[in-house]
Amino acid sequence: MPLPPLHAFRVFECVARLGHVGAAAAELHVTPGAVSQQIRMLQSTLGIDLFCKQGRHLVLTQSGLALQRSVSRGIQEITEGVRLISQDHFKVPPAKVLTISTEPIFGASWLMPRLFAFRAKHPHIKLRVISADGLDLVDWRRADIAVLYDAPIWEGFWWRPLQPLHMFPVCCPQLLRGQHALRQPSDLGHHRLLHEDDGSQWRRWLLEAGLPYPGDADVHIEDLGIALQAARDGYGVALSDEINSSRDLEEGRLVQPFAMKVPAGMDYYCVCNEESRGVPEIVLLIDWLLEQAKATPLYLHDRTRIS
Numbered sequence: 001m002p003l004p005p006l007h008a009f010r011v012f013e014c015v016a017r018l019g020h021v022g023a024a025a026a027e028l029h030v031t032p033g034a035v036s037q038q039i040r041m042l043q044s045t046l047g048i049d050l051f052c053k054q055g056r057h058l059v060l061t062q063s064g065l066a067l068q069r070s071v072s073r074g075i076q077e078i079t080e081g082v083r084l085i086s087q088d089h090f091k092v093p094p095a096k097v098l099t100i101s102t103e104p105i106f107g108a109s110w111l112m113p114r115l116f117a118f119r120a121k122h123p124h125i126k127l128r129v130i131s132a133d134g135l136d137l138v139d140w141r142r143a144d145i146a147v148l149y150d151a152p153i154w155e156g157f158w159w160r161p162l163q164p165l166h167m168f169p170v171c172c173p174q175l176l177r178g179q180h181a182l183r184q185p186s187d188l189g190h191h192r193l194l195h196e197d198d199g200s201q202w203r204r205w206l207l208e209a210g211l212p213y214p215g216d217a218d219v220h221i222e223d224l225g226i227a228l229q230a231a232r233d234g235y236g237v238a239l240s241d242e243i244n245s246s247r248d249l250e251e252g253r254l255v256q257p258f259a260m261k262v263p264a265g266m267d268y269y270c271v272c273n274e275e276s277r278g279v280p281e282i283v284l285l286i287d288w289l290l291e292q293a294k295a296t297p298l299y300l301h302d303r304t305r306i307s
Contacts, residue, residue, distance in 0.1 A: 105225035192236030
């Protein structure tokens with residue numbers, strides 16, 4: 001005796017389990033008439049009554065009960081078989097964890113938003129961020145990649161520059177107005193120059209502008225992040241670059257009062273151990289950061305809007 005179509009057994013199992021044609025139709029996403037037709041066809045082919053009516057419900061006959069047990073076992077075995085082969089075929093690989101070492105100010109201002117975007121695009125890679133202010137301070141027992149501001153002479157390491165950097169003055173928008181508004185470089189004589197080094201960067205910029213160096217700062221700041229916050233708060237003018245001030249310039253917390261820039265002398269670099277260069281996830285992250293750096297706007301001078 002040839003078997004009826006397997007779909008008929010699927011419909012039978014659903015009606016037998018739910019005891020109602022309408023409920024089975026809803027689960028199978030078909031009409032009640034289609035369910036009734038399949039049940040009639042199955043009973044006609046087998047020559048056996050599988051259900052009897054009790055009020056609004058269908059109750060299995062003894063033959064129907066025996067068939068339902070076999071069909072249920074068969075569907076369970078098919079379901080388990082599909083689950084096993086699907087699990088092997090679509091198995092999600094374990095997440096790879098990458099640790100990035102970077103400087104705090106750079107991490108907060110430029111790196112972190114891009115790492116969150118990278119994580120959203122590559123959910124199989126988890127990220128950890130640790131801090132260090134120079135290559136000799138990086139804990140390479142933990143770090144897979146470092147992003148550092150430096151001039152590379154690094155044996156045993158592979159590196160690529162993120163973007164050629166330039167130094168230029170930045171200040172809060174309020175310093176563009178008032179009695180001593182910053183309109184030309186000579187107006188800097190009325191404002192505090194915020195240092196985050198020994199003054200050599202300001203000397204270079206002022207030399208290019210044809211201005212004398214006014215002398216050592218009355219408040220010396222050794223950290224760029226603190227210097228930029230002092231500039232945001234209106235305490236003076238800081239020197240920054242396209243990367244560390246990109247968000248402040250874009251969002252208007254800082255402005256670039258003058259067009260002139262000077263090369264920074266050092267750049268931000270992606271660095272990893274030479275033997276790690278072939279790790280696919282490390283390559284993926286470094287390439288991503290290099291592409292993101294290329295897309296970082298190079299701000300042009302506009303005294304009221306930096307774009």
